[in-house]
Structure formats: structure tokens, C-alpha cells
Amino acid sequence: MTTLQQAIEQVKIAGNKAFVPYIMAGDGGLSTIKPTILKLQKLGVTAIEVGIPFTDPVADGPTIEQAGERALAEGVTLRKVLETLAVFREEITVPLVVMTYFNPVLAYGLVSFAEACLAAGVKGLIVPDVPLEESAILREKLNPHGVDIVQLVSLTSPPERIARIATASQGFVYAVTVNGITGTRASFADDLAGHFARLRESSHIPVLVGFGISTPEQVVSMGELGDGVIVGSAIVTALHEGDFGKVEALVAASKNMREKSTL
Amino acid sequence: MTKTIANSVPTKxxxxxxxxxxxxxxxxxxxxxxLELAYDEAMADKVFSDELAYYLKEYVGRETPLYFAENLTKVLGGAKIYLKREDLNHTGAHKINNAIGQALLAKRMGKKKIVAETGAGQHGVATATACALLNLECVVFMGAEDIKRQQLNVFRMELLGTKVESxxxxxxxxxxxxxxALRYWVTNVEDTHYILGSALGPHPFPKIVRDFQRVIGNETRAQILDKEGRLPDAVVACIGGGSNAIGMFHPFVDDDKVALYGVEAAGNGIETGEHAAAIAGGQLGVLHGAYMYLLQDExxxxxxxxxxxxxxxYPGKGPEHCYLHDIGRAKFDSITDSEALEGLQLLCRTEGILPALESSHAIAYTTKLAKTMRVDDIIVVCLSGRGDKDVHTVNAVLGGGVS
Known part of the structure; x- marks a missing residue:
């Protein structure tokens, strides 16, 4: 079992739900990366998704796109983020999952990128514009360096495809809760429960639920559908506004959930 | 079927x-x-191909002429130049060939809504037109900078009942x-079809766009055989994403005696870094679903x-053009803004035809190429669109007086 999967399984074995915050690396400057990660791990998050800014983030909504534009304006790049992480990797106690679009990885060079991930202690990689069909090359190059390739499953994926994605995905399966891009949502489709039941049945690894989860209530209700949640835009907004209390409330909601499920 | 260059790509x-x-x-x-399944089914169905042929003839006004540009030929003193007059299509450019094809496909798939992107507005207008004709709801995304540059096309789309999003x-x-447009499609995928306008994007779009644009090359091939009794020595087309070029090239790809020339936009010059020539000055990468040559930093x-x-x-080049470049089947060269403007003026004065700025790149390249060829050689140029939309831009650069 990989480090990333193990971290989630441990939460699961304890009867709890995983909480994975997404941060836009370098939103506020490269120097914010270390304190943000250390603060989040102190709150007891399960893993941290480290987003890399990109000029053309097609899978992201306005919140993350704007955070990305701020980071780009600070001169943040994939290379600089990995170098920054490598400097304090001994202090990092939770698995880091890098989320980046594919082109910066290609420009880095797959082999150099894999080595830099190893040096930075990165345990997982999400590339939203590399679907199952194109993903073999990532597993081939990154797995030998201890990096899992996490695949996404969407509401539009038919059952047969869901099963294939769940088999190929590593660490966890990233289940997208809406047809759409990242960002906050008032409500979710009705057929979610059935969709997630099928997904969990076909997956031998944990299923984390993400996209559009922005309130403590949604952390609880969406967390029930899988083995935990990924919260992106709401965390990015809270960190940008310096409202760490909001982050604490979201993480706390996942802990309340733990208490509920152990009752 | 014998495997040839033309029919061996794309792979499944x-x-x-x-x-x-x-x-x-x-x-x-x-x-x-x-989409891939629906497209393959449609193309195998005579009802669909008849319907498409009907609209291309009766509505778009095909076939377009292959016009012998005698005056231009004389002025240059080289090869005989023929112009494939895609500028005479309804809406003024080749974009309608693909827009009608994909809109019919969307209807067949039961989609009610269409989303499209547009740069200059030509593909947006073509899509808005097809949607008005076929009673489909349409939203077109256009960059705020382009909206400023192409106010009239924005208004045209609105007249056609399309919503233009800045x-x-x-x-x-x-x-x-x-x-x-991709984000909109991701969010509304269940009832919406994305009509991509160039030979770009994820599979099967580059193939679909190529196939709907192939009518350009198919007609040209038959017309030149009719007029000259032989195939041309060279075929020239401008290339942004590459839809008019691939439509023109494809029926000639397996004729190795026909040289294919794709003309990229060199902007202020490749050496200035301000250009759109991804094959000449880009690196390999992924954008909008495809691996291709791309303008990018390190x-x-x-x-x-x-x-x-x-x-x-546009910072990329369609994947089939990248492939034709890599295997050496097509040659890609570039033309600067000022050369294109000269080409535009030359065609206006010699033939009384105002070409689009895009097509002016192909004209400008042809003026160089023709001089290097023999007088009995034949060049066919894809005149992809008319230049009415560009009069404002050209006037702004040239001022009141044309030199």
C-alpha cells in the first residue's frame, strides 16, 4: 500500500473521514507555502493538495483561476514550488499531492519532474487534463519515484468506465461531485448517492469526494458519500482573505463527522 | 484499404x-x-450526407469557384495562380462548412444547445448562422480584446440570436x-454540443473539422483536373489552428507530386517573439486537449x-499539421503582418478581390513562391475568407492612403 493510500486508510480504520485541503501554491508568494502547509498539517488534515498555477486552467472555476493568476504574477512555477517543498520536506508529516496541468510537467521533462517530486517528498499527482486513456506514461515515469497517479471520476463516467478508472487510480479515487469546474455550489444533483454507491463498490482504494464543497454542512453531507472530502475553492478563498478561522471550521466539520460516525 | 498517409491518421x-x-x-x-460514435454513424448514413450536401449547395452556395487569377499571375511572372474562392461562401469564409456540419450532427445527437469560441468572429458568425438556421440555442465565447477589435461581428452574432459572452x-x-467554451461545455455537457471551429482540440474534433472542411480540397481537385487536366504543383493555405489548410491539403496528401505549403503568421517577425508561428517558433506541448507545437515559455x-x-x-497548430510537418509531407513557412498587408493590397488591385487578413498571408507567400516556379507550373491558393471584416484594421494601419 502506498504512503498516500495508507494515510487515508488509517483515518478510515479509525472510523473517521479524510479531509484534504487544496491550496494554490504561492498565492501570496512562494514564502507562504511553508507556513501554510505546516499550519494545515497541525490542524490534522489527512493530506494536502498543492495546486500549481497555470495560464490556461480549463478545469478550474473563477476562484482558483484568480488565485492562479495571483501566483503567476508572483513568478510561481512548478519548478520553484518543488524546490521550495524540498527545502523543508523533513518537517512535512502529511502526504502532499501535487495538482498541475500537463503542459508544465511536459516542459519540465517527465524524468526530471519525477526526480524533483521525489526530492520534495511528493506522494501523489493529479493532472486534471490527463484522463485514463493518456495516463499510462505518468504511472510509468512517476511510480518508481514513489508518486501515485490519482485519477478523477465524474458524474458522466458510465459504470464500466468508472470500474476501469477505479482500477487504474492510485492512492485514492477523486470523485467529482458535479458536472463542471471547481468552485462553490449551492446544491448537488439528486442521483449522487447511487453514483457513489456504484463507485465505492468498484473501487479497492479509498474514494474522496471533491469539487464544489464549500461549507461545513457540505463537508459532512458529501463526506458521507465517500471516505472523505477534498475542499478547494473555499480553502483558497479563506487563505487569501487571511481567514484561518474558516479553514479551522471546515476541518472541524470533518472531525464532528468523525464523532458522529463513531457514536 | 491500402494504408496511405491520408487514411492512416488519426489512429483510434x-x-x-x-x-x-x-x-x-x-x-x-x-x-x-x-461524439466519436455519433459522428462515425452519421458519416456512414446517406441521409446525413445528403442533408449536409443539400445545405452546402442550397444554403452555403457551394461549390465555390476555382478562379484563375490571370492578372496576379502576369504581375508576378511565375507559375499560374488559381484561387479557391471560399470567400464567396455564405457568411464570407470557409468556417460555415464546419459549422453547418457540426450543427447538423448536434441535432442528430439530440443536443439542444451549442457553445462555440471565436477569435475574429468568423467562426462565431458561422456558428450563430447555422444555429439560427437549424433552431439551436447558441452561446459564443469571445475574448474581451477581440470583442473590442471586432464590434461588428459581435453585433452580427447578436442579430442572429446568439448570446455573446465576453x-x-x-x-x-x-x-x-x-x-x-470548454468550461461551459464541461458544465452543460448533457444537452450541449461544442462546435470547435478549427482543426484543434481533443480527438475527434481535429478529424471532424478536417472532414467537414475537406469539401474545399475535394472540389479543388475536381476543378483543376477539369480546367488543366492535371493536379497542381503546389497548394498554399494560411494556418492558424489549421482548418482551411487541412481541408484543402487532405485530398492531396497522397499525391506526392503536389507540394503543400502552410503559411503561419509571423506577426512582427519570428525573431521579435511577437508572432503566432508555433511550428517555426514553438515547442511541443499540450493545450486544449491536444499534443502539438505550442508557443510557451520554459x-x-x-x-x-x-x-x-x-x-x-492562436498559440498552437492543429495536430495533423504538426504530423505533416514532422514527416516532411507539408512545408510550413511564415509571413509577417506587413507582408500580409502587401498581399492584401496586391490582390485588391490586380484582381478586385479583398481577401481576409488571414488569407492575405497565403497570398503573400504565393507571391514569393510563384516567382521561383516555371510559367507552366500551377499553384492553387485557398482564399479562405473575404476581407470586409478587416477594412477597419487595415485602415488603422495604412492610414487613409494606400501606398
Whole structure:
């Protein structure tokens, strides 16, 4: 079992739900990366998704796109983020999952990128514009360096495809809760429960639920559908506004959930 | 079937050699797979091909003439130059060939809504037109910068009942409009079809666009055989994403005696870094679903393209062109803004034809090429669109007096 999967399984074995915050690396400057990660791990998050800014983030909504534009304006790049992480990797106690679009990885060079991930202690990689069909090359190059390739499953994926994605995905399966891009949502489709039941049945690894989860209530209700949640835009907004209390409330909601499920 | 260059790509994975592919969010994968199935079914169905042929003839006004540009030929004193008059299509450019085809396909698939991107507005107008004709709801994303440059096309789309959405992110031009259209499609995928306007994007789009544009080359081939009793020695087309070029080239790809020339936009000159020539000055990468030549920096961030022609102002080149370049079957060269302007004026004065700024790149290249060829050689140029839309831009550069 990989480090990333193990971290989630441990939460699961304890009867709890995983909480994975997404941060836009370098939103506020490269120097914010270390304190943000250390603060989040102190709150007891399960893993941290480290987003890399990109000029053309097609899978992201306005919140993350704007955070990305701020980071780009600070001169943040994939290379600089990995170098920054490598400097304090001994202090990092939770698995880091890098989320980046594919082109910066290609420009880095797959082999150099894999080595830099190893040096930075990165345990997982999400590339939203590399679907199952194109993903073999990532597993081939990154797995030998201890990096899992996490695949996404969407509401539009038919059952047969869901099963294939769940088999190929590593660490966890990233289940997208809406047809759409990242960002906050008032409500979710009705057929979610059935969709997630099928997904969990076909997956031998944990299923984390993400996209559009922005309130403590949604952390609880969406967390029930899988083995935990990924919260992106709401965390990015809270960190940008310096409202760490909001982050604490979201993480706390996942802990309340733990208490509920152990009752 | 014998395997040839033309029929061996794309592979079933959507690859043209190493180019192309399907680099999109998972939410779109099912839609792409469905589209591929629906497209293959439609193309095998005579009812569909008859319907498409009907609209191309009766509505678009095909076939378009293959016109012998005798005056231009004389002035240049080289090869005989023929112009494939795509500028005479309804809406004034080749874009309608693909827009009608895909709109009919969307209807067949039961989709009620259409989303499209546009740069100069030509593909937006063509899509808005097809949607008005076929009673489909239409939204077009257009960069805020392009909206400023192409006010009249925005209004034209609105007259046709289309909603034009201004894109305020990134460079606020065509690539950002594609981002926005893709996001809209991801969110509304169940009832919406995305009519991509160029030979770009994830498989099967480059193939679909090529096939709907292939009518250009098919007609040209029959027309030149009729007029000259032989195939041309050279075929020239401008290339942004590459839809008119691939439509023109494809029926000639297996005729190795026919030289194919794709003309990229060199903007202010390749050496200035302000251009749109991804094959001449880009590196391999992935954008909008395909692996292709791409303008980017060393960190893999996409760079803005520069061209006086909004329709060529895109940082990538369609995967099939990248493939034809790599195997040496087509030659790609580039023309600067000022050379294109000269080409535009030359065609106006010699033939009384105002070409689009995009097509003026092909004209400008032809003026160089013709002089290097013999008088009994034949060049066919794809005159992809008319220049009415560009009069304002040209006037702004040239001032009141044309030199």
C-alpha cells in the first residue's frame, strides 16, 4: 500500500473521514507555502493538495483561476514550488499531492519532474487534463519515484468506465461531485448517492469526494458519500482573505463527522 | 484499404503520429466518446450526407469557384495562380462548412444547445448562422480584446440570436475563449454540443473539422483536373489552428507530386517573439486537449500569440499539421503582418478581390513562391475568407492612403 493510500486508510480504520485541503501554491508568494502547509498539517488534515498555477486552467472555476493568476504574477512555477517543498520536506508529516496541468510537467521533462517530486517528498499527482486513456506514461515515469497517479471520476463516467478508472487510480479515487469546474455550489444533483454507491463498490482504494464543497454542512453531507472530502475553492478563498478561522471550521466539520460516525 | 498517409491518421486513439490525443478533464471524456460514435454513424448514413450536401449547395452556395487569377499571375511572372474562392461562401469564409456540419450532427445527437469560441468572429458568425438556421440555442465565447477589435461581428452574432459572452481572463483572446467554451461545455455537457471551429482540440474534433472542411480540397481537385487536366504543383493555405489548410491539403496528401505549403503568421517577425508561428517558433506541448507545437515559455506556461489577423492569433497548430510537418509531407513557412498587408493590397488591385487578413498571408507567400516556379507550373491558393471584416484594421494601419 502506498504512503498516500495508507494515510487515508488509517483515518478510515479509525472510523473517521479524510479531509484534504487544496491550496494554490504561492498565492501570496512562494514564502507562504511553508507556513501554510505546516499550519494545515497541525490542524490534522489527512493530506494536502498543492495546486500549481497555470495560464490556461480549463478545469478550474473563477476562484482558483484568480488565485492562479495571483501566483503567476508572483513568478510561481512548478519548478520553484518543488524546490521550495524540498527545502523543508523533513518537517512535512502529511502526504502532499501535487495538482498541475500537463503542459508544465511536459516542459519540465517527465524524468526530471519525477526526480524533483521525489526530492520534495511528493506522494501523489493529479493532472486534471490527463484522463485514463493518456495516463499510462505518468504511472510509468512517476511510480518508481514513489508518486501515485490519482485519477478523477465524474458524474458522466458510465459504470464500466468508472470500474476501469477505479482500477487504474492510485492512492485514492477523486470523485467529482458535479458536472463542471471547481468552485462553490449551492446544491448537488439528486442521483449522487447511487453514483457513489456504484463507485465505492468498484473501487479497492479509498474514494474522496471533491469539487464544489464549500461549507461545513457540505463537508459532512458529501463526506458521507465517500471516505472523505477534498475542499478547494473555499480553502483558497479563506487563505487569501487571511481567514484561518474558516479553514479551522471546515476541518472541524470533518472531525464532528468523525464523532458522529463513531457514536 | 491500402494504408496511405491520408487514411492512416488519426489512429483510434486520436493520434497523428505522436500528436493529438485526448487531454481533457474526465467530465468531457464520455461526451467525446459519444461524439466519436455519433459522428462515425452519421458519416456512414446517406441521409446525413445528403442533408449536409443539400445545405452546402442550397444554403452555403457551394461549390465555390476555382478562379484563375490571370492578372496576379502576369504581375508576378511565375507559375499560374488559381484561387479557391471560399470567400464567396455564405457568411464570407470557409468556417460555415464546419459549422453547418457540426450543427447538423448536434441535432442528430439530440443536443439542444451549442457553445462555440471565436477569435475574429468568423467562426462565431458561422456558428450563430447555422444555429439560427437549424433552431439551436447558441452561446459564443469571445475574448474581451477581440470583442473590442471586432464590434461588428459581435453585433452580427447578436442579430442572429446568439448570446455573446465576453471572456475577461488571461490574455482575453482566442485561447481564453476556448478555455471558457470548454468550461461551459464541461458544465452543460448533457444537452450541449461544442462546435470547435478549427482543426484543434481533443480527438475527434481535429478529424471532424478536417472532414467537414475537406469539401474545399475535394472540389479543388475536381476543378483543376477539369480546367488543366492535371493536379497542381503546389497548394498554399494560411494556418492558424489549421482548418482551411487541412481541408484543402487532405485530398492531396497522397499525391506526392503536389507540394503543400502552410503559411503561419509571423506577426512582427519570428525573431521579435511577437508572432503566432508555433511550428517555426514553438515547442511541443499540450493545450486544449491536444499534443502539438505550442508557443510557451520554459516553464510550460502558454504564451500569447501575435498577429494582425485575429483568426491566426492562436498559440498552437492543429495536430495533423504538426504530423505533416514532422514527416516532411507539408512545408510550413511564415509571413509577417506587413507582408500580409502587401498581399492584401496586391490582390485588391490586380484582381478586385479583398481577401481576409488571414488569407492575405497565403497570398503573400504565393507571391514569393510563384516567382521561383516555371510559367507552366500551377499553384492553387485557398482564399479562405473575404476581407470586409478587416477594412477597419487595415485602415488603422495604412492610414487613409494606400501606398
Amino acid at each position: 486513439e486520436g493520434r497523428y503520429g505522436k500528436f493529438g490525443g485526448q487531454f481533457v478533464p474526465e467530465t468531457l471524456m464520455t461526451a467525446l466518446l459519444e 471572456v475577461e481572463t488571461g490574455s482575453k483572446t482566442l485561447k481564453d475563449a476556448v478555455n471558457a 516553464d510550460g506556461f502558454i504564451q500569447e500569440a501575435h498577429s494582425i489577423s485575429a483568426g491566426l492569433d
